[in-house]
Amino acid sequence: MTHPVKAAVFGTGSWGTAFAVILADAGCEVTLWGRRAEVAEAVNTTHTNPDYLPGIELPGTIRATTDPAEALRGAEFAFLVVPSQTLRANLADWAPHLEPDTVLVSLMKGVELGTAELMSEVIADVTKVSADRIAVVSGPNLAKEIAERRPAAAVVACADESVAQRLQAACHTPYFRPYTNTDVVGCELGGAVKNVIGLAVGIADGMGLGDNTKGSLITRGLAETTRLGVAMGADPLTFSGLAGLGDLVATCSSPLSRNHTFGTNLGRGMTLQETIAVTKQTAEGVKSCQSVLDLARRHGVDMPITETVVSIVHEGKSPVVAVKELMSRSAKAERR
Ligand SMILES: NC(=O)c1ccc[n+]([C@@H]2O[C@H](COP(=O)([O-])OP(=O)(O)OC[C@H]3O[C@@H](n4cnc5c(N)ncnc54)[C@H](O)[C@@H]3O)[C@@H](O)[C@H]2O)c1
Ligand SMILES: O=P(O)(O)OC[C@H](O)CO
Structure with missing residues (x-):
């Protein structure tokens, strides 16, 4: 036996x-x-x-x-x-x-x-x-x-x-x-960065921006996660799997997600302190957005959504201004 x-x-x-x-x-x-x-x-x-x-x-x-x-x-x-x-x-x-x-x-x-x-x-x-x-x-x-x-x-x-x-x-x-x-690195990065994108989608939901915004953030969020992953030696296919796209979709669609909910509260106009006060459990993206941005800079990778989340969560930028800035970046090809 x-x-x-x-x-x-x-x-x-x-x-x-x-x-x-x-x-x-x-x-x-x-x-x-x-x-x-x-x-x-x-x-x-x-x-x-x-x-x-x-x-x-x-x-x-x-x-x-x-x-x-x-x-x-x-x-x-x-x-x-x-x-x-x-x-x-x-x-x-x-x-x-x-x-x-x-x-x-x-x-x-x-x-x-x-x-x-x-x-x-x-x-x-x-x-x-x-x-x-x-x-x-x-x-x-x-x-x-x-x-x-x-x-x-x-x-x-x-x-x-x-x-x-x-x-x-x-x-x-x-x-x-x-x-x-x-692919340990790819699976870990997928899990950590989806929390940051979950915050971004929550902020957009809280602002009432709609489902086109959500679809755009999920897709471009996955693109910047994959760019960082590839720079760190991960397999790009990992990000179209459960630890990438799968988790991103669940987190960005669910009211059970603490990161999504945290972002929604910010998008509705709560201050960071008020949002922290009503969050009883761990919303990893709040701290990890800064570490993910540090990784992006270390590896020379552009992560505009992560940068925007850091500016709202840690630098007090208004979500309305941040969205305008994100949308007014210079035009580029989808795969670059
Ligand atoms: N909750 C989910 O749905 C879920 C799913 C997948 C992954 N995760 C990940 O799991 C990890 C833990 O999240 P969770 O949802 O269980 O969080 P949670 O907030 O529900 O629980 C955190 C636990 O850690 C303990 N804790 C807090 N500070 C501590 C410390 N200094 N030393 C030791 N223990 C401490 C708390 O007492 C509590 O038991 C996070 O990285 C999260 O991203 C969570
Ligand atoms: O509640 P969140 O935002 O930490 O998400 C929980 C899980 O990571 C979802 O897979």
Whole structure:
């Protein structure tokens, strides 16, 4: 008889908890690490996470703990799902408890401020593990829909395809269909930049600009994501897949998206401070737009939508002025 795969999930927010549901449904033995004892207690006793997934009953087999050593003991996979800007500090605490073969899987969609590092790069920096032990899951995966077990697909990426295949098997359920890929950089960039474009589309929706604007922003947003990806060595085809177009469409169409909602509030005229005050969960694009722009400048890539989002979110530019400026740039060919 084969033993169930042991999986540790670090983060009891909405996506960490929803992913623990996937893993448990796929037959893994899941330990969920959280910072707060009361959240771990709720998962263990009432099988709920009322703050992040209200109304969802979690599988009784998921065990939660606040002890990273307990979560990591014997773990074949450790899924990392905290806000991107805190990962470096969190991992420094967890790394001493890592088993020699544990594969570290980023479920996050952000780029570190200051260093402009992707999450896989932060993982490599802090833990020094090799590329065949670092993987990424990305795609159109709004946590609430997944926790309700509505059908979705995703990409599981690792430089070592056999590791991606093991990961695929560990999280494949009747409602969650993971595809393998070896383009880690492309999958991560797709996930991080779609949050920035999601902000842009939200701003446009909040301003009442309509569906032509939305279609134009999604398409040109994907074009600038692909330009950056190619400059960073990603496969351009990744961006027409689930981690690119798929996630962009889900994020830009859904009221469940925190980035889209954040942008909508700004577009309706709320100030940045007011918008932050009503945002209870992580909207990665708010910080990562700056890191994505840093990456674009470092690689000499033009990203006008990202630049516009940074100017609205961080430089206080009015959305009306920003849209006028975006539209009055000099004309160009579509493929350049
Ligand atoms: N929610 C989704 O639908 C979804 C889907 C795919 C990917 N993601 C990505 O997953 C990542 C996490 O997002 P989420 O939706 O779970 O966020 P969330 O806001 O729902 O939860 C964040 C979690 O991180 C914890 N946290 C906050 N600060 C921390 C710190 N300093 N140290 C340790 N833990 C801390 C919180 O307590 C909470 O448990 C993000 O990168 C997001 O882009 C989210
Ligand atoms: O709520 P958002 O904007 O962080 O988006 C959630 C997921 O990334 C959608 O795939």
